[in-house]
Amino acid sequence: MAETPTLRRGDEVPHLEVQTIDGGLFRYAAIWQRRNLVLLALPQADGDEDYVGNVRARAHDFDAHNSACVITRQPVPGLPAPGALVADRWGEIVYVATSPQVAGLPPPQALLDWAEHLEHRCPECEGESR
Numbered sequence: 001m002a003e004t005p006t007l008r009r010g011d012e013v014p015h016l017e018v019q020t021i022d023g024g025l026f027r028y029a030a031i032w033q034r035r036n037l038v039l040l041a042l043p044q045a046d047g048d049e050d051y052v053g054n055v056r057a058r059a060h061d062f063d064a065h066n067s068a069c070v071i072t073r074q075p076v077p078g079l080p081a082p083g084a085l086v087a088d089r090w091g092e093i094v095y096v097a098t099s100p101q102v103a104g105l106p107p108p109q110a111l112l113d114w115a116e117h118l119e120h121r122c123p124e125c126e127g128e129s130r
Helices: 049-056 059-064 108-120 123-129
Strands: 017-019 025-027 036-041 067-072 083-087 093-098
Touching (some): 017 067, 025 067, 036 108, 049 108, 067 108, 083 108
Parallel strands (some): 036 067
Antiparallel strands (some): 017 025, 036 083, 083 093
16 A cells, blocks of 8 residues: 655645544535635544644634634545644645644644735745745
């Protein structure tokens, strides 16, 4: 069986469908080209209630930055669990973090900082610097 390559900055988010920890179904195609994505992949084991609660408490803040914050325990191709990624509305990954434990993932404010960055960046200006 071939191993899935790990997602990195600059890669495209795969068009995935995952069940959220709330039991809903998230389809990336539903937000693609419309909203930024903050995706958290958590392991099946419990013990991460504090982290999840802190992220959920900031849900309105993610919405205010035109970002969907999705938390899942289902496998995400290329994103080890625990892991987090942030992608712009076109699917380009701008940030990826993994950790052996959920407590080592970026705090919600750091993820919000990335969402805010995406909300205010100028893709045309970035193209000039490449």
